[in-house]
Amino acid sequence: MSKTHIKGKVWKFGDDINTDIIIWGKYKYSILDLKELSKHAMEAISPGFAEKISSGDIIVAGKNFGCGSSREHAPLVLKYAGVGAVVAKFFARIFYRNAFAVGLPVIECPELFDKSKEGDEFEIDLEKGVILNLNNNESFKIKPMPSFLLDILKEGSLVEHFKKHGGF
Numbered sequence: 001m002s003k004t005h006i007k008g009k010v011w012k013f014g015d016d017i018n019t020d021i022i023i024w025g026k027y028k029y030s031i032l033d034l035k036e037l038s039k040h041a042m043e044a045i046s047p048g049f050a051e052k053i054s055s056g057d058i059i060v061a062g063k064n065f066g067c068g069s070s071r072e073h074a075p076l077v078l079k080y081a082g083v084g085a086v087v088a089k090f091f092a093r094i095f096y097r098n099a100f101a102v103g104l105p106v107i108e109c110p111e112l113f114d115k116s117k118e119g120d121e122f123e124i125d126l127e128k129g130v131i132l133n134l135n136n137n138e139s140f141k142i143k144p145m146p147s148f149l150l151d152i153l154k155e156g157s158l159v160e161h162f163k164k165h166g167g168f
Contacts, residue, residue: 003153004145006057006084006105006124007134010116013045017061018068021045027113037073038080042066049081056084057104058122062113063088065106067097075099085124087112087131100149103157107131109142126150 019043023037031037059065059078065088066074075098076087077146085105099106105126112131116122121134129144145153155161 003105003156004150006056006058006126008054008058008122010058010118010120010122011046011049012061012113012116012118013042013059013061015062015089016064016067016159017045019066019071019074020068020084022031022066022074023071027098028071028073029092034080036072038077041077041081041083053082054059055082057082058084058124059086059088060113060116060122061088063090065089065091066099067092070094072096072098072102075104076102079104083111087122087124089113090120098120101158103153103155103160105145105153107142109140112140115128115140 023041024044027037027040029077035054039050065086074095079102085107087107087109089110090108091106096106109131115138116133123132126145127150129142131140131142152158155164
């Protein structure tokens with residue numbers, strides 16, 4: 001899979017998943033290595049989450065995912081844990097921006113939460129703007145990503161994009 005085509009199993013979480021649920025502050029300040037820190041992703045509401053997921057798996061959430069603090073560590077630990085994308089009804093704005101900056105695809109699709117279940121297998125095409133549920137062949141239209149965001153995701157992060165191109 002490329003960085004614009006994501007395929008994985010669905011993990012569902014509800015509304016108002018804040019950055020302290022994504023990664024507890026008690027770990028953020030004591031563990032500096034992101035690979036080690038990512039082992040605690042979503043631990044507050046899903047103990048062992050990081051050990052259960054496979055690379056490319058997809059979080060499907062309700063409204064206001066990533067609310068709370070502006071820590072970049074929240075999207076970073078999800079990316080380092082292997083999450084391929086997060087799809088939510090809507091995101092807290094700072095989390096949305098931070099996710100793209102660190103190279104984690106985030107997609108708003110309000111109807112998906114109610115029409116999916118944990119364990120479904122999804123395929124996401126960011127360029128075409130389509131999410132396909134491989135379990136029942138149901139597809140969902142999403143806004144295709146603007147090319148500048150796709151470029152950032154393809155490079156892996158905003159910093160890597162800047163390094164490669166010497167600017168934006």
